[in-house]
Amino acid sequence: MASEDLQNNYRNTFNDSTGFGKSTAVLAIVFMKAYTLPDSGLYAEGVVEAVKQAATVYDCARRCDVPVIHTRVVYSVDGADGGVFIEKLPVLRQMTESSIYSQFNDNVLPAEGESVIRKQYPSAFFSTPLVSMLVAKGVDTVVLTGCSTSGCVRASVVDAISYGFRVVVPRECVGDRHQNPHESNLFDIHTKYGDVISMSEVIKHFEVRKEHGS
Numbered sequence: 001m002a003s004e005d006l007q008n009n010y011r012n013t014f015n016d017s018t019g020f021g022k023s024t025a026v027l028a029i030v031f032m033k034a035y036t037l038p039d040s041g042l043y044a045e046g047v048v049e050a051v052k053q054a055a056t057v058y059d060c061a062r063r064c065d066v067p068v069i070h071t072r073v074v075y076s077v078d079g080a081d082g083g084v085f086i087e088k089l090p091v092l093r094q095m096t097e098s099s100i101y102s103q104f105n106d107n108v109l110p111a112e113g114e115s116v117i118r119k120q121y122p123s124a125f126f127s128t129p130l131v132s133m134l135v136a137k138g139v140d141t142v143v144l145t146g147c148s149t150s151g152c153v154r155a156s157v158v159d160a161i162s163y164g165f166r167v168v169v170p171r172e173c174v175g176d177r178h179q180n181p182h183e184s185n186l187f188d189i190h191t192k193y194g195d196v197i198s199m200s201e202v203i204k205h206f207e208v209r210k211e212h213g214s
Helices: 003-011 045-063 080-088 090-094 130-136 149-162 179-193 199-211
Strands: 024-029 068-073 116-119 141-147 166-170 195-197
Touching: 024 045, 024 149, 024 199, 045 068, 045 141, 045 166, 045 199, 068 130, 080 090, 141 149, 149 166, 149 179, 166 179, 166 199, 179 195
Parallel strands: 024 068, 024 141, 068 116, 141 166, 166 195
Antiparallel strands: none
């Protein structure tokens, strides 16, 4: 099916926007060195650029008093906490506490006081305290950034809307190993689960809300 036909096929059923709610938090999904160091089996060129762009969004969020919550994948040395997921993706075994691959990229390091959630599976919500943290902060909208678009980002998007949160994904701030899965998953996210918009729109929203004190 041609791209134009695909858009027409979806237009009358999907593509409604949910927009921003009253209170937003930014989620930084596993922006770790495993995805940006060329010698890593998880290296993804698309993530390198996404990290650069996301840093701008995080800085704006902090200036505008929008909480930024980070997630980090860390496994035990024996990989027992990775279950079948590590069996499926043995490369994940490299992401132990002391490994360089499990460290955050330097330009997206958590700021002092920002929460860091450890996870072992694709969704940032699965077996983590994330929902409770967001509810406690009164958050109804999550801006999801990170990697990979087809993996942890998509899984987190689906769980976010399933828990009742509005979802916004700034296109420039997510990345993947290859452009095809990146684009196809952004298409699915935008048509079914959330709003895929530009990072400039996200930044403008933060600044306007800050200006109006809301």
